[in-house]
Amino acid sequence: MSVGVLSVTLLAPLCGVVAILCTPSRATNWIRRIASTATLVSLLCAVWLCTHYDRIIGGFQYLERVAWLPHLGISYSLGIDGINLVLVLLHALCAYTGVLISYAITERVKEYYCFYLLLITGVFGVFLSLDLFFFYFFYEMAVIPMFPLIGIWGSHATPFSKEYATMKLTLYLTAGAVVALIGLLALYHFTGLRTFHLSTLHEYLIHHPLPVATQRWVFACLLVGFGVIAPMWPLHSWSPIGHAAAPSAVSMLHAGVLMKLGSYAIIRLGLTLLPEGAKFWLPMVATLCLFNILYGGWVAMAQKDAKFIIGYSSSSHMGYVLLGIATLTPLGLDGAVLLMFAHGLMTALGFALVGHIYDQTHTRLIHEWGGLGQQVPFVATAFVFMTMASSGLPGFANFVAEVLIFLGAWQQYKLQAMLAVFGVVITAVYMLRMVRTACFGPLNLTWTHLVDARTWFQRWPYLLLISTLLLFGFWPGFLVSTIDRAARPLIAHVTGDDSSSRMVTFEPQDSERSTLNSDL
Amino acid sequence: MNWHLLTPECLLVACALLLLAMECFRTTRGAAWLSALALGGVGLASWALWHQRHLVGTASHGMYLFDPLAVALKFLFLATTAVVILLTHAFVSREPRLRGAFYLLILLASVGMQILASAGDLLLVFIALELMTFSFYVMTAYVRTDARSIEAGLKYLILGAVASGFLLFGTSFIYGVTGSTRFAHLHAHLQQQAASPLLLFGGLCVLAGLGFKLSAVPFHWWVPDVYHGAPTPVTAFLAAGSKAAGFAVLMRLMHPLFGPLLDEEWVPLVALAAALTMCYGNLAAIPQTNIKRLLGYSSIGHAGYLLMGMAAMSSEGVSAVVFYLVAYAAMTLLAFAVVIGVSNAVGSEELAAYEGLSTTSPFLAATLFLALLALAGVPPLVGFFGKLWLLLAAVERGLIWLAVVGVVNVVISLYYYLLVVKRMYLMPAKQSTPVAVSLPLKITAYAGIAAILLLGIFQQPLVTFALNATRLL
Numbered sequence: 001m002s003v004g005v006l007s008v009t010l011l012a013p014l015c016g017v018v019a020i021l022c023t024p025s026r027a028t029n030w031i032r033r034i035a036s037t038a039t040l041v042s043l044l045c046a047v048w049l050c051t052h053y054d055r056i057i058g059g060f061q062y063l064e065r066v067a068w069l070p071h072l073g074i075s076y077s078l079g080i081d082g083i084n085l086v087l088v089l090l091h092a093l094c095a096y097t098g099v100l101i102s103y104a105i106t107e108r109v110k111e112y113y114c115f116y117l118l119l120i121t122g123v124f125g126v127f128l129s130l131d132l133f134f135f136y137f138f139y140e141m142a143v144i145p146m147f148p149l150i151g152i153w154g155s156h157a158t159p160f161s162k163e164y165a166t167m168k169l170t171l172y173l174t175a176g177a178v179v180a181l182i183g184l185l186a187l188y189h190f191t192g193l194r195t196f197h198l199s200t201l202h203e204y205l206i207h208h209p210l211p212v213a214t215q216r217w218v219f220a221c222l223l224v225g226f227g228v229i230a231p232m233w234p235l236h237s238w239s240p241i242g243h244a245a246a247p248s249a250v251s252m253l254h255a256g257v258l259m260k261l262g263s264y265a266i267i268r269l270g271l272t273l274l275p276e277g278a279k280f281w282l283p284m285v286a287t288l289c290l291f292n293i294l295y296g297g298w299v300a301m302a303q304k305d306a307k308f309i310i311g312y313s314s315s316s317h318m319g320y321v322l323l324g325i326a327t328l329t330p331l332g333l334d335g336a337v338l339l340m341f342a343h344g345l346m347t348a349l350g351f352a353l354v355g356h357i358y359d360q361t362h363t364r365l366i367h368e369w370g371g372l373g374q375q376v377p378f379v380a381t382a383f384v385f386m387t388m389a390s391s392g393l394p395g396f397a398n399f400v401a402e403v404l405i406f407l408g409a410w411q412q413y414k415l416q417a418m419l420a421v422f423g424v425v426i427t428a429v430y431m432l433r434m435v436r437t438a439c440f441g442p443l444n445l446t447w448t449h450l451v452d453a454r455t456w457f458q459r460w461p462y463l464l465l466i467s468t469l470l471l472f473g474f475w476p477g478f479l480v481s482t483i484d485r486a487a488r489p490l491i492a493h494v495t496g497d498d499s500s501s502r503m504v505t506f507e508p509q510d511s512e513r514s515t516l517n518s519d520l
Numbered sequence: 521m522n523w524h525l526l527t528p529e530c531l532l533v534a535c536a537l538l539l540l541a542m543e544c545f546r547t548t549r550g551a552a553w554l555s556a557l558a559l560g561g562v563g564l565a566s567w568a569l570w571h572q573r574h575l576v577g578t579a580s581h582g583m584y585l586f587d588p589l590a591v592a593l594k595f596l597f598l599a600t601t602a603v604v605i606l607l608t609h610a611f612v613s614r615e616p617r618l619r620g621a622f623y624l625l626i627l628l629a630s631v632g633m634q635i636l637a638s639a640g641d642l643l644l645v646f647i648a649l650e651l652m653t654f655s656f657y658v659m660t661a662y663v664r665t666d667a668r669s670i671e672a673g674l675k676y677l678i679l680g681a682v683a684s685g686f687l688l689f690g691t692s693f694i695y696g697v698t699g700s701t702r703f704a705h706l707h708a709h710l711q712q713q714a715a716s717p718l719l720l721f722g723g724l725c726v727l728a729g730l731g732f733k734l735s736a737v738p739f740h741w742w743v744p745d746v747y748h749g750a751p752t753p754v755t756a757f758l759a760a761g762s763k764a765a766g767f768a769v770l771m772r773l774m775h776p777l778f779g780p781l782l783d784e785e786w787v788p789l790v791a792l793a794a795a796l797t798m799c800y801g802n803l804a805a806i807p808q809t810n811i812k813r814l815l816g817y818s819s820i821g822h823a824g825y826l827l828m829g830m831a832a833m834s835s836e837g838v839s840a841v842v843f844y845l846v847a848y849a850a851m852t853l854l855a856f857a858v859v860i861g862v863s864n865a866v867g868s869e870e871l872a873a874y875e876g877l878s879t880t881s882p883f884l885a886a887t888l889f890l891a892l893l894a895l896a897g898v899p900p901l902v903g904f905f906g907k908l909w910l911l912l913a914a915v916e917r918g919l920i921w922l923a924v925v926g927v928v929n930v931v932i933s934l935y936y937y938l939l940v941v942k943r944m945y946l947m948p949a950k951q952s953t954p955v956a957v958s959l960p961l962k963i964t965a966y967a968g969i970a971a972i973l974l975l976g977i978f979q980q981p982l983v984t985f986a987l988n989a990t991r992l993l
Contacts, residue, residue: 068979071987141898148941151942162946163942167935174931184921188912189916399684
């Protein structure tokens with residue numbers, strides 16, 4: 001068996017763990033180098049995949065399948081289509097920059113990188129697996145390293161201790177996972193195929209759909225289970241606390257990528273395998289996600305701790321993603337996946353910057369910062385970029401994604417779409433207020449000792465994230481056409497309406513325009 | 521008579537007799553020498569078993585069965601015994617009195633387990649159980665100077681006697697109805713005529729008697745005190761060996777014998793027992809402050825997971841149980857190895873002694889971390905697949921509610937295991953002296969880590985082993 005490019009992407013961080021375990025713990029520089037090399041390999045693979053994925057053929061490509069436990073129908077099976085391709089790129093970017101940001105960690109470096117790379121492997125595994133068993137396997141594997149990562153290297157998220165935060169996060173996510181597991185086992189049992197392979201199940205279910213009632217309760221299991229990590233209101237309460245308590249590189253991965261696992265799982269498993277369940281539950285999600293958007297944003301406005309602000313803003317933005325999925329339109333789904341990508345990079349940038357400042361000031365209360373633009377101009381500039389991206393300013397990928405979601409939502413849920421648009425205003429309020437308090441105004445004289453990201457090596461992760469956001473802000477077609485290639489057949493499968501799949505187009509701007517025109 | 525089928529047992533008994541003779545003639549020997557002798561006996565028995573692993577047959581007119589299931593379980597018991605002997609080293613070195621006798625008892629308990637794995641007759645079950653349990657009574661109360669140890673031994677003796685009573689009482693009913701205690705005759709009887717209420721009652725009593733060994737609710741009361749009071753290696757042996765021996769009998773009794781014929785009566789009953797056992801064990805483990813008590817309650821919880829596989833009453837379920845028994849033995853012995861290491865160094869088994877263990881002994885802390893995560897069922901460790909297979913067996917039987925109870929318990933158990941991890945990793949150490957780890961302990965720990973990690977990722981060998989074991993049921 002030859003090792004495919006997807007396996008390399010997945011296993012590079014794992015090889016990093018093994019290499020680090022063999023390195024003496026004093027050799028911290030070597031450990032850091034191993035970790036950054038491992039994640040760089042994954043990133044290069046992800047970029048290579050993005051450029052080599054055949055958009056004309058579409059569907060799953062670079063398939064790898066090795067029988068793992070034939071008795072139970074479990075296979076190690078990887079594949080990539082338009083949706084997870086984008087997310088793999090996002091994760092690879094966040095993982096690589098996260099490792100670079102983690103150079104600031106000086107305590108128990110060896111253990112830190114072991115857990116961190118395990119987390120990275122787990123998330124890659126979830127995105128790449130086409131086998132429900134390994135999907136779940138990697139999902140659980142990604143959740144558990146969070147416990148020591150937050151517990152040991154985290155900081156207290158006043159008024160909550162980091163021990164509380166990490167326990168709550170781990171238990172919430174595991175509880176969600178096991179609820180989803182019931183759904184997965186039920187799928188395995190009810191199809192009676194004795195296989196966990198996604199494509200096989202999918203093909204079988206097209207011709208022999210499960211009874212509607214079964215589909216509904218199984219979808220409910222998946223929705224609640226993966227909704228915890230999505231995080232869908234009212235299951236979100238672990239997330240802002242967890243973000244605030246985690247060390248910055250872990251918050252980056254956590255808010256940037258881990259939260260996307262939930263919505264990805266709902267798309268990949270829920271929509272693909274249980275179309276009737278999706279049609280039944282998603283309108284409800286379209287309403288619930290308004291709480292995410294508006295309530296999350298409202299709570300974010302009241303926060304004083306920068307990490308809590310970004311944390312609540314994350315759960316607010318993930319509301320848009322859920323709204324996009326709930327529309328069950330190609331536009332909405334394209335927007336949702338693109339927003340997962342854009343929001344992941346934006347929020348990773350935000351946590352990295354807050355971490356840079358916090359490491360020196362030991363406070364994250366924004367009113368105690370003040371005037372940082374004079375002292376740390378590079379970091380402050382990047383911070384402004386981050387707030388702009390978060391508020392959905394044109395030029396950033398976030399803008400395109402949000403527009404697509406609103407267009408999609410307008411087709412299905414006019415009221416929800418109108419309300420959701422106010423989320424943009426709320427985001428602008430708290431983000432601009434944060435950047436005003438933190439970066440502008442007179443310099444707080446306590447902070448004259450702050451050090452900017454001076455070397456290019458320190459600036460590199462920030463520049464990488466900002467430039468990617470800008471790149472796909474100006475050239476969204478590249479990503480949207482990729483996502484669209486996977487989203488259209490999926491939506492057609494769920495709605496049972498072939499018209500949307502026939503309208504296959506590789507210029508999404510055209511399709512947007514045509515849908516707009518038809519709407520008007 | 522196929523006496524050669526009993527070669528492994530005979531070798532173990534011979535080794536035990538040698539130890540006894542040495543004890544009688546008061547040949548004083550060091551613990552290392554004695555444990556090497558005992559290990560040699562176990563090694564010989566394993567070697568003999570390896571040579572006849574493909575044999576299938578019966579001895580004593582069906583009283584003693586030798587089939588793949590028996591072979592698989594015997595291997596498991598021999599491996600468990602070997603690990604326990606390794607773990608006992610430090611404990612026996614501290615006890616100057618009757619060192620040889622301790623190893624003798626371990627070997628005799630092991631012989632009892634070996635015979636249980638092969639028992640094809642309720643009376644043989646009784647005798648083998650008594651052989652095993654009597655050895656455990658003495659081992660539990662072995663530290664004469666420790667009141668807790670004596671108390672634990674006494675409690676175990678009394679409740680164990682009650683269990684034996686149940687078993688014999690049930691056997692008498694079964695004998696009264698069918699005229700035999702042989703499994704094969706029982707099976708033939710059940711196929712000819714429907715089960716009478718008296719037979720069912722007898723079966724229930726037998727299950728109750730076994731329930732004590734499995735530590736299934738409502739027969740679990742002895743577990744926490746006995747686990748707490750017994751010397752730690754004995755606790756490990758109880759958890760990994762004695763429980764598995766109980767399941768060995770249950771596997772033979774339930775699925776092939778009662779299974780297809782008495783489905784409707786047994787499935788809800790066993791499923792209910794499984795649910796209660798899981799919930800009780802895991803919930804009661806939360807407030808514990810002593811690691812041995814915590815692992816004791818957790819072992820009750822695990823008996824519940826295993827019963828979930830039994831409740832499925834399918835060969836799939838029995839295979840899953842075999843898989844999980846092996847996995848559980850590896851995980852729990854690994855956890856106890858660390859408990860022994862810490863108690864040797866710090867002299868305490870309270871959870872408070874584990875605070876900051878990651879700084880005083882990173883190796884022990886990491887080992888316990890892995891063992892506890894494996895027990896909780898976190899991938900990529902072996903407990904994950906074991907639990908998944910048990911759940912799958914339950915779901916395939918249509919017991920979705922039981923699977924829900926099972927997964928909820930996974931979360932509960934993760935909580936209290938993480939509480940221990942929290943003490944080890946997140947709390948500062950009280951003293952900064954590094955904890956030394958002895959060589960036998962290190963060997964055990966490395967072997968255990970390799971086992972739970974490799975079998976967790978590459979499950980195929982153990983799955984083949986488990987499927988093979990239940991091939992002829």
